[in-house]
Amino acid sequence: MSETRLTEAEYDAITEAAAQWCMRLHEPDCTDQEREAFAVWLNADPLHAFEYEAMLDIWDVSEHLPPPAPTPAPVIAM
Template sequence: MKSPSPAQSHDTVITEAASWCLRIHDEACSAEDHAAFERWLQADPLHTFEYAKMLEIWDLSEKLADCPTRAKKLLTLSAAREEGTLDM
């Protein structure tokens, strides 16, 4: 069996960090969820690093609600970059 590439593993950690960020901020997050989250954080320093980055994104996204015009512009630029239609 082939082991995952480092990039795939890193992508997985990023996805898990995003998922944990959503779960932890959910009002329905239980004590068991918090304990599982703590175990996940302790399992690998990369988990802590990527979760911290997700928290920064979370905090920034809350500020976008106060500036809908800017939020639309940022989202449009992001989509254009992903599609490769933005000249850089």
């Protein structure tokens, strides 16, 4: 059985989709239809599930990071 090779752009698109799904599914207004669309996407390719799991790991780690420092307001000279 031969392995299908993805281009860097194709792999990046899967990674981006996994990140988008991760963010969307964590939103309180995520609909049942979106969750169904996610399930279809997730089951379409084993790489989708792999990348989504990686995004969940990143999500979990990010919850332990300190919040970013506020950006100082720009000084306007008069």
